Amino acid sequence: MVISVAATSIVDAIATDLRSRLFAGEITGQMPLTETDLAASYDVARPTAKAAIERLVGEGLLVRGAHKTARVAELGPEAVRDIYLARAYLESEVLRRLAHTRTVPTDAVIANREIAEFTDGSPLDLVEPDMRFHLSLIDAMGNERMSKMYRSLVSEVRLCMTRVQGLNLLGPGLIHAEHQKILELLREGEGEAAALLLDDHLGRARERLVEALGGEAGPEARVPDLPPAEETHLDHG
Template structure:
């Protein structure tokens, strides 16, 4: 399989294609990836294949096994909860800081409009704008290091989001509505309320995914949205 290379490096091109296949479900946890097989598949040198695999191992999308083989990371309940915990710590504090200056990132607004536009379509279409919404909030703080820390989680976060959407665990309309309310709370300067809504938003996704992969869901899985009158 030849990979087209433009401005990106060959290593990045191979890694990007492997990443897309993983996130789209084209590679399962049962398939092993050796450097030799990857080099043959993409018609590249073995060191190039090795570097591409190591890039995805660093992102948490692949895990190394014996004899230099790699497999798609299999997320268990504990891993899912840990990924969402890391997200919540970073994103909650970011919301408080943005609210303190009533900052509403334009990129997050556009991303949420894109989510509204795909409502009623494929649940998988929500993954990209959803990821963009949360990343825009992080980047709006203007801290290179905070953005770098968040991006170290992006591969695993996106893997979780892909699983959530592929299993239809969340309603697209609810995702968009809660995002919109978070933006409104930022504009109002209410960081605490924004952070609480984010915890509810992430907690529902987290516990429903935990249940879907064989774990015992916490009460957050069945909590109604605070946007919906009881």
């Protein structure tokens, strides 16, 4: 397999490719990854393959086993809850602060519009705009350390979102409606209401995934009676 390195390092390029294949389901928990095999597959030295593996281990996507073999990290119910609750703590506070200044991030509006326009294709295609919606809320704070903190969770968050969509646990209509309502609450300065809706939004995905993974779902898995979001124009700021 040939990797284009362009402006990035070989390790970055291999890690990016492995990450993409993992999210696409091409690499599963039943597939052992060894430094020797990866070095041969990507035509690189073993230390380079090892560094790429360690990159994903550090992101929580791979775990090391015996004999330096790596495998895709298994998501269990408790791990899912831990990941979702960690992001909820950060995102909820961000929404409160954005609402204080009635800030509606333009990138979030654009990402949610893409979700609204989703009509066909793989459910996995929803992961990218959904992830971008949430990242844009964090980045709108303009706090470098906050963004860096959130991005330390991104790989595990994206893995959860990939599982949710791969199992068809949430449709684009509900995702878009709740995103839209959150944006409207930001515009209206209703930070606490936005934070509570976010908790419901993330809690539903979390508990449905917990149930799909063999755990006992909490009450958050229930779909609320949320009316369709109005197609309003939302300005930045």
